[in-house]
Amino acid sequence: MNIFQELYKINNNCIIVGDLNATLSEMGSSKTNARGKQLQELLNEGLIECVDDDSTTFEKNEYEAKLDWILGSQPLLSFITNV
Template sequence: MNIFQELYNINNNCIIVGDLNVTLFEMGSTKTNARGKQPQELLNEGIIECVDDDSTTFEKNEYEAKLDWILGSQPLLSFITNVETHPT
């Protein structure tokens, strides 16, 4: 069982926010990386959803990616109405 499934089993009202270093093809990344396989499965199964924000959160040379995510279950996710990213 993966960590996201364990968290969901503890409390299915959850929001997971952070620098997960995850790329998700279905959310606009060029590919799903190894770290993204578990969250991608949960997204595909409808267990969690993702805030639909296409801002890149990592840039290096010519490479850009979204590595920071807001994932959560409904109805909690529906309360998020504004997302801002700030450069470091």
């Protein structure tokens, strides 16, 4: 979290895309894990937002979760389309 805040101070144009292994029950996963709590804190700060929908990106047997994320900082949100 502190790393993101430091990077944001240098340049507030940020896009983060990847398999973060962060699960949030509010975003389609069955539970929230520790990484999900960290991600939620970052989202709550309002510096960055989730750009994609809450579709699950991992399925195995009866388990589904959203592990892959596309996040964008406020200055770039209007330029991100067709996700």
